[in-house]
Amino acid sequence: MGSSGFVGSSLQYVLIQTARKLQLLQHRTLPASPGTAENGSANSNDGIKNRAMDSTNLKIAYRSLESQLSADSPSAPLIIHHGSITRFNWARLEKDPPEVIYHAARIPGRGRFSRLVAGLRGMRANTRLLSWMSHQKRAPLLVFISGSLVYGDRGTDVVFEDSQLYPISFQRQYILAERAVLSAQTKAVLPVMIIRPPWIYGPGSWFEQFYHRHIIQTGTIPAFGNGDQLMSFIHVDDLAGYIIHATEYLAGSGHSDPANNTTIHPFSHSGIPHREFVRILSEIYQKPIKWYSESWLQQKYGKTVREALTFSMKLGTRHHRIHEAYEFAWPCLKTGFTQVVEELQK
Template sequence: MDNVIVIGASGFLGSALLNELSDGKFKVFATRSKRPIEPVEGVTLIEGGISGLSAATLLAIHPVAIFHCARPTFPYFLKWGRMLAAEKARRLNKHLVKQLEKSGLTTTLVFASGSLSYGNSDVAHSERSPLNPLSYAKQYIRGESPFLQDCSNKKYRVLVLRFPWLLGKGSWFSWFYLKNIKDQKKIPLFGRGENHLSVIAVQDAARLMVLYSKQQLNSGVYNIYAPFLPTQKEFTKVVSARFNCEITDYKNLYPRGLERAAVEAFYSNIVLDSDFQEVLQKYPFKPIEKMLEDM
């Protein structure tokens, strides 16, 4: 049985990934820092988070893949908190790269990133598109810089997967939609809603991380997106029909305003393309209606 390591197993995507890997096909190790991890049978914990992954630990586990979904947070400091978090992430990820090089392991590191790094465009972004981060990515992009270096002469591979909006219980959908549905039977629309909102299920993101780790791919960036691409307005209509709630301008729900980064994210128009279509064309993405049924 092959060994794998999950970094960030207590988070939104990481917990979905932990469930995906708990089918008995892998021996799973998960790093644990401060946040508790929901107990999953057969998972061995590594204390200390990324700092606990020394070269000796990596050699002892000898993972075929390392799945990285972690990102430090300082939520109460907003923009400045993201700047602190990004710098902490950069240092931790630099440590991980150093330990991988020191260990000499031949393995695959799969890192979960986001499409906000590309910025707005009317033209679809491929992996060759320049980065022009907006919203939260303006700060967080610094944290992934150690993984964007040239790895062509390394024994290990680094696959950076740029995901669109991930839909599931938790994260942005709970904060901006489910909470407002519960409290006011309303959901927000940002502007006219004509911008595109690329969405996939968080469970699909977890499965794709595992699937990409098994592909014969070189180190690099890989865009992930589903074949359906609703506008923000179309998405809110589907949510409204599913939960029987009203659509209203976001300013009516947040009269005191929202942080600029949040508004910028919901106004963003980011369409993805990929030079590597084989996996995406074959993958059975869960439709939005089915994602909402599972809430």
């Protein structure tokens, strides 16, 4: 779910290579197509487990599966359903029940009121999904992609998976959509895993919107607040790889038992001061840094964006084994951002 989105499209590419069968829920936008590829096999996943996918292999796999695409046949390896999470008839999955449902679909809202409505619609939609799951003989594992803004501005604190939630910024309203999932997780009635990534960087989303465009327009690197705020990162391809890795790792330890419900913090870098981040960007773009105060941010974008761009948190994890067993495709922040900038400049 959400396979056309920023996170979902990366996840979809990894799943196309690793899953035996894949069903996508297409809402408005077509699931992101990786474009053209010459040849290859859908099962060419040797050596790619537990790390992010190489994009060429993904294109090849997608092409191969695309030719077998079917909306009706339960035996097809790739099935595309159409609809909204608010109305989709989940019983349609009973023909070919999934083992895992990856949920990266977020109903968007532009302003505060619209996000409140979106959050409430998300809450109803997710309650309906969980209700369907509760009637299955063997409920699939629900992997729900949330974010770390739900922890709020935490200064220099290390935030672990069991830390208290104090949602700020966009999450003040979007967390409503997560309530039902959180409740199912806490009550341990259904198998639920919540993923809370930090700043996800890739060619799109916040990096393109608030940094790349500004840099191209002004020739300067924007830096916000006093620069002391701590940031944690993961490349969008690594996030996808990490989610599958964590799911497989926990499945091996009986995660489908709701008693083992958990939350996962995926990150490659944690606690990087904002001033260090903009210094890296300055080296990549070869442009000077220009500082903007919080009041400038608030005036230009409003409180919600100001909070998102200046909050401070060092993400930590209690799942050391999962973290250590994952081989990051982008273990160096400067190399990772250089790749993203090159993608954006194509």
